[in-house]
Amino acid sequence: MEYRREIDGLRALAVIPVMFFHAGFQAFSGGFVGVDVFFVISGYLITSIILAEKHAGTFSIVNFYERRARRILPALFFMMLVCLPFAWLWLLPEDMKSFSQSLVAVSGFASNILFFWTTNYFSTAAEFKPLLHTWSLAVEEQYYLLFPLFLILGWRWGKRWLITALAVIAVFSLVAAQWGSFKYPVFAFFLLPTRAWEILIGALAAFYLFANNKNDRTVLGIPIGELASVIGFLLIVYAVCMFDKKTPSPSLYILVPTVGVVLIILFTTSQTLIGKFLGSKLLVGVGLISYSAYLWHQPLFAFARHRNIYEPSKSLLITLLVASILFAYLSWKYIEMPFRGRQRIKRNQVFWSAALCSIFFISFGLLGSLNKGYPNSFNRVSNEVLTFSDIDMPRIDNGWCFYSVDSINSLPVGDQGLKCVLGDKNSPVKGLLFGDSYAAQYEPFWNIIGEKSAVSIKSITTNWCYPALTDQFIGLTSSRAYAQCLWDRRYLAEYLSNYDFVIFGGNWAEVNEQNKISDVYDMIAHAVNKTQLVIIMASPSQFDSDVGLLYKKSVFYKEKFDIKKIAQHRNIGAIEMNKQLEELSKKNPNILYIDQNSLFHVDGLPSDLSRANIPYSFDGKHISIYGSKQAAYSFLKTGRYSEYVEKISQLKPVAGK
Template identity: 55%
Template sequence: MLYRREIDGLRAFAVLPVIFFHAGFETFSGGFVGVDVFFVISGYLITTILLQEFEQEKFSIVGFYERRARRILPALFLVMLVCLPFAWFWLLPGDMKDFSQSLAAVALFSSNILFWSEVDYFDTAAELKPLLHTWSLAVEEQYYVLFPLFLMTVWRFGRKWILALMAIVGTASLVLAEWSSVTNPPAAFYLLPTRGWELLIGGLTALWLTAKAPPRLSLRFQELLSWVGLTLLIYAVFAYTRETTFPSLHTLAPTLGTALIILFASSETYVGRILSIKPLVGVGLISYSAYLWHQPLFSFARHLSLGEPSGTILTTLAVLSLLLAYISWRYVENPFRSRAKISRRTVFLLALFFSIFFVIIGAIGHRTGGFSSRVPRVEGADLPRVNNGWCFYSIDSMRGLSYGADALNCFLGDKESNVKAILFGDSHAGQYEPLWDKAGREAKISIHSVTTNWCYPSLGEGFTGPPSSRAFKQCLFNRSYLKSNLKDYEIAIFAGAWGDVQEKGKIEDSLRVIEYAASIVDLVIVMPSPKAFDSSPLKQYQRSLMRGYEFDITKIPFASDKKNLVANEAIKRFAGNFENVLFVDRDVLFNVDGQPAAITSSGVPFSLDGRHISILGSQAAASAFVRSHHFRLLNDYVGKRPTHQ
């Protein structure tokens, strides 16, 4: 196969935006499209090689997978090995368990399936997963399990059949991606059926260029089309954002742009000459290793930082990823590509050994909860949910839960009391279940908890999460129940992620339901959003235990709390319009020993993940609540009821 310098230059255009995007550089808001560029390039190169081998009757399935092993595994396994000691010393058990599972999944080329299965409401942020980027390698390798078999099956029917079938399958894959990007975005993002069309675009490009008599276009027209391709690619890198639906029809810009460059940006065109300059070609040569190194570097830096690492640190790490890439390209990638230096037998034996090694490490890490003995256990360091004895119906993150009335079967407080209350809302209502269990028992109130993901108090269809999630359907069910049955309760308790609700322009929905409830029940209680932090205080506390330094919550940035303060104040002002609506000030709940909204008297932070309070935090807040004037008002109401026993 003829070497094309401009393809390596195009690889640089793929990897650099990805690195800058993951570094958080806002200018490269669509840098993630670099992965799609890689897909097209890979589809083109591999299909070209396979077509030549089939035409020369030299194709060997063993030889094909030997080349894939030489190309993919040495640098990949090196990065995984280097990650191990850093993960051991720096990752907390939950994160270490996730990392261990990803080791096994990467070794089995199924990490895309693992990361898809892990996407849920409380999943670790993507930027904190050291091996998250390997999902794209898994997609490619799954594709290359199937594609040679496809060619072996249809080769005898000729190129026209191959072209037609690839076009049909590719179109179907694109249609599925467009549909799934709305109905099931995580599946669309991670899985082969919705990504395969991108590799097939590269394959169709190879069919065009390897045809016996490919259509000849004038140099001027080739120049024009190559500029169109580069423009599409640059547009996607700088115009797309995290909000862009992906993969979908939007993905046609970077993928077709890449195909146009491969097809028409020859050395005779300006675009071809631009892509062939030495710095771009040099980066392109090390692009695979650079892609492998950048995510672990950024991930571990974010684990160590109290907030988002500074731009200087991330820029330094981006440069370091290129330096490490050069080292691994020269001393690992290149030697393993040489059959003269390393035999096929050695390649396969090493691949088998390290695959088994990583699977074993992954299995042990999974079974031991991320080698949890490394860190002292903090009791109650979780969100109250149905799987740990509470009520929050986390249907989006617990796949065993079913939609419907099962979410309505959980009660708190004095369950025998004839004073009935309903606790309604999203996870910010669920976080208060330990508090209301204690308060309900002391005030002799039976509290019905009706809570699920993203389901803030409303009677409409507003939702702060993705409408494609199972939680949306459950939320509508919960709200229908609230509207039909609110009259059966004396007290309504509402809580929500008020900052998010206001940010999405939905705060009026909640104000209306507060007003509606005030006209039906005797007493409405609205709970505040707790103080928000830019990283998880509980994780920082656990790291202090693991590493032996003093925990200081005041060092954790809390810029994200501003929206909660604004929303809390808006709801408090609105509640003041009603005699029977009580807004609970958050400092009443979280002010312990002069530390407002921060830590319990034992020094453990209330906050679980920076957004929610933990079971422990909720229990500590309960002790403060039952001593407050708010609780006295609640007790006075219950005591004055003639039907109270």
């Protein structure tokens, strides 16, 4: 197979945006498409090699797998080995457990499956996973485990049948990707069935070039190769700069960069403008070390984010980008290249080394997972603080009521989510707490207030199920949470009038952003006619980072926790909706709005921290069990609590409930 410098340059064009995207630079908001570019390049190169060897009569399935092992495993295992001491020193137990699980999954080329079950690639939590990026390696290796076997089988029926079959599979994969990106986005993002089309279009490009020369015709006097390669390059650049985390992937949108790659593969030569640019020494050099650069950048960023309580500075991230390139060069020169040479390292040495490394990482990972992240290794602070159970959501599996069917797969959808009661359970005065996780966060609050004010409160809360009587939803309608939400709302519609008062909580900002806030206003109006009192809970302060995690890290590293350093861009929408709901409450004496200042204060002064300097917030969005309890104790000292008690005292219990 003829060496093409521009393909190495194309690799550079893939890895650089990915690295800047993971570093958080907004100019590369679509940098994640670099992985899609890699998939197409990989499909083209591997298929070209197989076709050349098949044509020469030298293709061997054993040689193929050996070549993949030499290419992928040495640098991968070395990177994982270097990660171990930093993980041991810097990761909290829950993070160490997650890292341990990823060691097992990476060793079995199943990390994409693990992250499918446990991660949203675009979430803040994903930035803290040192081995998150290995999902793409897993997709490729799963593909190449099957692809050569499929080719061997397909060749028996002829090349035309084989190409047709590959094209049909690619189309089905693309259709599944488009459908899944909207219905099951995490599945579509991480798993092979919805990613195969990207590798396959590269493979089909290889089949085409193997049988045909590049087209040298012209359009309007411009050679087709020149025109097509420029278009391909611009498509990739457009995707890198204009796509963002909200772009469904790998949907039809991803045809933009992948078709761009195919155009460059098919039409670029060393003589075209784009070919000369991609074939420059700098880009070719980066392309040659692109695999190692891809391996190293994510662990460097992730561990930096773990070790720094707050988001690392841009200067540090730029330094880490440079370090990634340096480590990549050293890895390429001293690990990748020696292992590729068959003279120095024999086949059986490669396979035995791979087996031993896999056994080591699987063993270490299983121990870490089973031991819950080696909590005994954290002897710098007490285990009691690090496993502070009240920095959590009040779910049904930890003694509260939040029926989180989205995160607890063992929970059945149905009336089991309608039975949890808080407060004074024997009181004749009965209330109903209804809503999504933003209502559930107040369960410890209402348990305390309910006991103090002698009222019983049934809590019906489910993921994304904001107060409404419609079938609208702010989560995925394909989720189990949606099915549970329909149960919850049917109960609300049928039995609301059996309660003396109702409490509504919700992610008001998100509901408003999805243009569904009118459902909430209609629900409030309906509730005013069905019950004697409607209570609306304010959204707490919203942060851009996981506040609870940052607090734990500050305790672990014995550093001062400063919540003012945490960005609050997402708080803007919450503030606006809190104002609107407060204004609504002023128009009706049967509506009581409980504002932030009545919940989160120290000696009457608004605060995001308790008197003990512990944040109310759990994950930057919800308050924790601890925060909810502290909010109750603060609320008891306010005039709003006196107003609440007065309104409760005027209620006439509904007869025959």
